[in-house]
Amino acid sequence: MQDMFFSQLVGKPVFTQQGTYIGKLKDAIASIYKEPPIVTSIVISAGPKVILVLDADINAVKKDTIILNKIHHSPLPEDILYIAQDIMDKQIVDVNGRKVVRVNDLKATFISQKIVIIGVDIGFSGLLRRLGIERPIKFLCKLLHIPLGDNIIAWDNVEPIVSEERHLKLAVPYKKLRQLHPADIADIIEDLDSHYRSAVFHALDEQTLADTLEEIEPDVQVNIIENMSEEEASNILENMPADEVADILEELDEEHAQKLLERMDKEDSEEIKGLMEYEDKTVGSMMSTDFIAFPPDITAQQTIDQLRLIQPSPDEAYYLYVIDKDEHLIGVVSLRDLVVAPPDRLLKDIMDPNVIYVRDTDGIYDLTEVVTKYDLLAVPVVDDDMVLVGVAIINDIIDEVFLPRRRKHA
Template identity: 50%
Template sequence: MRVNDLRLAILSTGVYLLGADIGFEGLLRRLGVAKPLKHLLKPLGVNIPSRFLLWDEVEAIDFFRHGIKLSKFYSKLDTLHPSDLADILEDLDRTTQLAVFSSLEAEKAADVLEELEPEAQLNVIENLTVEEAAFMLEKMPTDEVADILVELDDEQASAILSSMNQDASEEVRELMDYPEKSVGSLMTTDFISFHEDMTIRGVIGELRRLKPDPECMYDLYVVDHQDRLIAFLSLRDLVLAEPETKLDEIMNRDIIYVSDDEEIENLNEIISKYNLLGVPVVDHRMTLIGMVHINDVVHNLLKARRRR
């Protein structure tokens, strides 16, 4: 966005900045042709468009090197979508990048960290204390955490893992042990499964309690009492069924899945062939151990293309 001019108000108490002119009229004024052009267009009833951005709608970002003092830092940035905010951070220098990130609330910061490019992720993590990094990473999906930590040196990654919640740390360690091109390296251990003898009422009650992320609800997976994957259930089936119906009465046993030690290329073919949004991942005993979201597959393909 180009700022063509600033609008000031001169009052008895001082000079105040009202806003920025970002319209076509302001550009013509800077070029010195606004007045004569307006004079020519006036008989024709044509107005030159103008656009004015109030100063209340402006958020300063890099103020460290210019002596700008703000009473409230980055308040408006926190309202942006994490992807948009990540794009902004990636265009900043490393010092300002860290300053803006540190000003965000914890939940928003975790979402933004997940969206950042690897170089920016490492800059942020390497400049946090071990405790701060562990706290932040615990709020992220385990597969994303594994992708970040594998890029750090072994000593720093180990220190962060030791400071994380034990369950989360163990899950991340398991993911980091998978070969890079295996399905296991791409899967997340954040998924939802239900036993086949549960009722629809029980499943809905559990979903309300867990409040899972949307990505975990492409399909609901059904397991037996040894946690072996046996079927899946769509949200449509769940909504339309009677509350006391058991899952084994309506679940679909014709389920597509992949093994954790398969090549990622096999996973890509399966998702493309069956138009899936998510695929469950099992081990050699058919135990459900994770799932892969389609957005992770796409992200992996784009990353591989950038490396070429």
């Protein structure tokens, strides 16, 4: 086993075993099905000509030369990765660090007659090596006692980003990336060049996609939606909470927003349109319309049965609201109260009729006051007629109040 850097391989003269000079190594090709990538073929430049050696059978990688056993000829497989062209100097995702980094060099090893790419150099020494001044600078740093460590990430922890134009069909596209939390994927997408964003996006399943889009900065959200087909965009938006969709659509131009709304489910689009009517910085503009409300005259047991059926998300289940037949808010039941109550007790006897609520037209500031004063996780939102129209959830309030920078970009 013998370690080396890819930049040191490029430009090396290549010989056959008999000592015939072929040319200089230009690029290497690896299959994208293999992890880590194993170099299968090499590209050699021989003067003005470019020679492709398929299934390169490498005898030895020496200090100044590369020696091939014999040259095979077989068709070029389709799903290939050109190391120099697709990976070197490009952006790559550091899955552990959850950020986008630039490839300065690649760490390779020569093992059982194969060159294998084992790591990505994203450090300063990689840049120095490429500039051809690594040794003198390292020597200088040693003299001056300045630490200059390598910064190499193992291949297991990186995810190359390939632009869609290359039409590479990755076997398991962005497998490592997809295992990250949507909020981390969102940060990574924001850091990518705009054309690579859609490549990553298309590899995600619809639910992850929706969750990720929700976490992305507004200006990037708009950019992504604008570059999608209407069908694709409306499918994703339907998987997102109505208040988030309303925020995004408000940033789009009106005509485009209208078209997307038309493609959506009628009920969803009505709800979104309603939310879009609210002025910025009002409770209505940031409330969630996914809440759980029950009539007053069902029993605790019936309520619990229904909850099992609905399977609400954790955000929705902080409190259950009780509404009369005209949807007026008349009470609130906490999950705790519900669970400890005897099964045949009616909701109206368990509920607390003194509900703390805000109006949809109230300002965000009033809302934060209510939340902090009463230590609530969620506050019901009513309109002027006391009809329950939504819920303001603490997560969304924190985003709105403490991350104003995110919103300011738009």
